[in-house]
Amino acid sequence: QETxxxxxxxxxxxxxxxxEAVEHILPHEKVSLSSVLTDIVKVMxxxxxxxxxxxxxxxxxxxxxxxGEYDELYQAIYNLVDNAIKYGRTDSAVTVRAECRNxxxxxxxxxxxxxxxxxxxxxxxxxFYRVDKSRSRDMGGTGLGLAIVKHIVNRHLGELxxxxxxxxxxxxxxxxxxxxx
Numbered sequence: 630q631e632t633x634x635x636x637x638x639x640x641x642x643x644x645x646x647x648x649e650a651v652e653h654i655l656p657h658e659k660v661s662l663s664s665v666l667t668d669i670v671k672v673m674x675x676x677x678x679x680x681x682x683x684x685x686x687x688x689x690x691x692x693x694x695x696x697g698e699y700d701e702l703y704q705a706i707y708n709l710v711d712n713a714i715k716y717g718r719t720d721s722a723v724t725v726r727a728e729c730r731n732x733x734x735x736x737x738x739x740x741x742x743x744x745x746x747x748x749x750x751x752x753x754x755x756x757f758y759r760v761d762k763s764r765s766r767d768m769g770g771t772g773l774g775l776a777i778v779k780h781i782v783n784r785h786l787g788e789l790x791x792x793x794x795x796x797x798x799x800x801x802x803x804x805x806x807x808x809x810x
Contacts, residue, residue, distance in 0.1 A: 659694040662734055662805075665703050666725055673710055673723075681719050684710075688727040695734055695805045697785045705781040706736060708774040709801045713740035716799070735804040745793040753791060754779040778803070 670686045677684045706725075713723040717740035724739045745753070749760045757772035782789045782803050793799040 657696060658698060660697040660699050660702055661692070661694050662702065662727055662736060663688055663692045665699065665706060666727055666736065669703065669707050669710055670725060672707075673714065676711075677714055677723060680714060680717075682714060682717055683722045684714075685722055685724045686726075687724065689729055692727055692729055692734060693807045695785070695807060697805070701781045701784065705778045705803065706738070708778050709736075709738040709803070712774060713738050713742075713799070713801070716740065717742045729807065732807045733804045734807055735802055737800055737802040739798055739800045741798040744795045745791070745799055747793075750791050750793065754789070 666686055666688065670684055673684055710723065710725060717723055721741040724737075726737045726739070728735055745760055749758075752758045753760070754775045756776045758775075759772055778801075779789055782805075785805050787803050787805040790802045790804075791800070
């Protein structure tokens with residue numbers, strides 16, 4: 630078990646290092662985020678069933694493509710969905726929603742679970758930062774997932790927003806320009 634955890638840390642550090650190395654270079658491919666999201670939901674469906682949860686994908690019709698790199702966008706959103714499942718309440722739903730507004734394509738990942746205190750939100754994207762160290766270790770993960778998300782989102786000229794409350798749940802949203810300069 631510890632070997633697997635160390636392997637995960639090494640892989641995440643390599644991924645983070647690779648992303649940081651090219652963070653200043655805007656990708657040139659056109660990527661369909663609807664394809665990225667559909668692929669992630671398919672892969673995650675068995676995991677949510679195993680936790681007695683459900684996953685919903687809601688998308689606007691005709692989402693535009695964005696400039697990006699498929700594998701990086703997949704990894705960033707996968708990390709958000711994985712966290713939503715990991716820290717979501719059993720017998721609840723994880724909702725992944727995509728919409729285009731004001732020339733920005735926004736993806737929101739929502740769950741109902743223990744809310745994240747406001748004092749922790751600014752530090753969530755720091756390497757190895759954990760809100761509850763004892764609980765996080767039991768849940769798996771390396772403490773690098775949100776740092777990776779932040780760097781991938783930055784590379785794609787995007788923004789990451791986090792909100793959390795007992796009433797609304799936790800929402801991680803990333804938005805990307807549809808036509809970056």
